[in-house]
Amino acid sequence: MSTTVAQPVDEVKSTPWSGGRSPFEVEYGKMMMWFFLLSDAFTFSSLLISYGALRFSAPVWPAPSLVFQSFPGLIEHGAPLVFVGLMTFILIMSSVTMVLAVEAGHRNSKKEVIGWMIATVIGGLMFLGCQALEWNHLHSEGFWWGHIPNKETMQEFFAKGVPLTQQTMTSHQFANLFFTITGFHGFHVFSGVIINIIITINVLLGTYERRGSYLMVEKVGLYWHFVDLVWVFVFTFFYLV
Amino acid sequence: MSAETSTVHTDASGHGEHETMTKGRIWKVFFILLLITCVEFFIALVVAPKLGISSTIVNPIYIVLTLLKAYFIVAFFMHLKFEKVGLALAIIVPILFIIGLILVLTNESHYWIGLRM
Numbered sequence: 001m002s003t004t005v006a007q008p009v010d011e012v013k014s015t016p017w018s019g020g021r022s023p024f025e026v027e028y029g030k031m032m033m034w035f036f037l038l039s040d041a042f043t044f045s046s047l048l049i050s051y052g053a054l055r056f057s058a059p060v061w062p063a064p065s066l067v068f069q070s071f072p073g074l075i076e077h078g079a080p081l082v083f084v085g086l087m088t089f090i091l092i093m094s095s096v097t098m099v100l101a102v103e104a105g106h107r108n109s110k111k112e113v114i115g116w117m118i119a120t121v122i123g124g125l126m127f128l129g130c131q132a133l134e135w136n137h138l139h140s141e142g143f144w145w146g147h148i149p150n151k152e153t154m155q156e157f158f159a160k161g162v163p164l165t166q167q168t169m170t171s172h173q174f175a176n177l178f179f180t181i182t183g184f185h186g187f188h189v190f191s192g193v194i195i196n197i198i199i200t201i202n203v204l205l206g207t208y209e210r211r212g213s214y215l216m217v218e219k220v221g222l223y224w225h226f227v228d229l230v231w232v233f234v235f236t237f238f239y240l241v
Numbered sequence: 242m243s244a245e246t247s248t249v250h251t252d253a254s255g256h257g258e259h260e261t262m263t264k265g266r267i268w269k270v271f272f273i274l275l276l277i278t279c280v281e282f283f284i285a286l287v288v289a290p291k292l293g294i295s296s297t298i299v300n301p302i303y304i305v306l307t308l309l310k311a312y313f314i315v316a317f318f319m320h321l322k323f324e325k326v327g328l329a330l331a332i333i334v335p336i337l338f339i340i341g342l343i344l345v346l347t348n349e350s351h352y353w354i355g356l357r358m
Contacts, residue, residue, distance in 0.1 A: 038336070045342065049339070056347060056350035057351075059354065065285075080286070089278075095314070236281075240303045
């Protein structure tokens with residue numbers, strides 16, 4: 001009993017995975033950006049998880065509310081989280097200007113794309129400036145890769161009665177992890193700013209107008225949001241927890 | 242007909258007429274992110290020190306709020322919510338492997354602290 005309906009041999013299948021079209025309905029470069037970001041997410045999580053493991057395994061740890069309690073140039077002591085709050089705000093804000101640039105790109109509005117891209121670049125530079133101040137402040141206290149503050153300064157970051165050997169050990173771990181992880185993130189922000197500047201120049205030159213699509217803005221936008229995303233985690237695990 | 246749809250789907254713009262981010266929605270997401278950050282500050286600066294809540298209770302709250310922020314950034318700013326389900330899964334499923342590393346290394350770090358104490 002052959003109930004199978006005779007199919008024409010040359011019938012073209014039209015399911016998303018039958019070939020001839022992008023099953024994800026995204027352009028090649030955008031998909032590759034997503035896959036790159038996935039690999040970058042693994043790198044950052046390895047760094048952050050190593051930080052977590054070392055911190056869990058340490059009997060004491062420098063208290064974030066005592067290490068990060070200054071607003072460089074304004075307040076020396078007693079303002080925990082204020083400066084990093086500003087940095088977080090700047091980065092989220094620049095993420096917003098980036099989506100607004102992407103949104104303007106969908107409408108092919110060159111003028112608006114330029115405006116929002118410039119705002120994003122400025123936001124990125126402001127964040128890098130804040131990070132430089134933060135690093136400079138910690139460096140002036142004596143923290144650096146492989147360096148820790150002198151005994152008197154270091155004691156301020158721990159509860160009373162913590163043995164000096166433990167303070168020395170965890171301060172070293174803290175310093176190395178802090179500069180490595182925020183440095184790696186800062187380097188991503190730096191590259192993001194450079195890429196954003198290149199894209200802004202291309203928009204100004206009318207490259208994407210001629211191409212008929214501002215998809216490139218969307219792709220660098222993905223990278224920029226990812227940088228913001230990583231900061232959300234760095235902020236939580238270094239400053240809050 | 243199928244040839245027609247395939248040309249529509251492979252054009253350079255890559256996004257069809259489906260739902261996307263509008264200006265209003267962008268600002269809404271921004272205010273949600275700002276609000277979550279403010280809540281984190283409120284817990285860290287006011288609630289936890291005043292009530293003397295230990296970090297073992299506060300830290301999971303921070304982590305949940307952080308994951309919530311991550312969701313809003315990835316889903317809306319990075320537009321993943323409006324992409325094909327296949328793409329979203331291709332990105333999110335590998336991320337789950339990270340949980341494995343977290344479990345392994347937290348377990349290991351408990352062993353390390355046992356050696357040190």
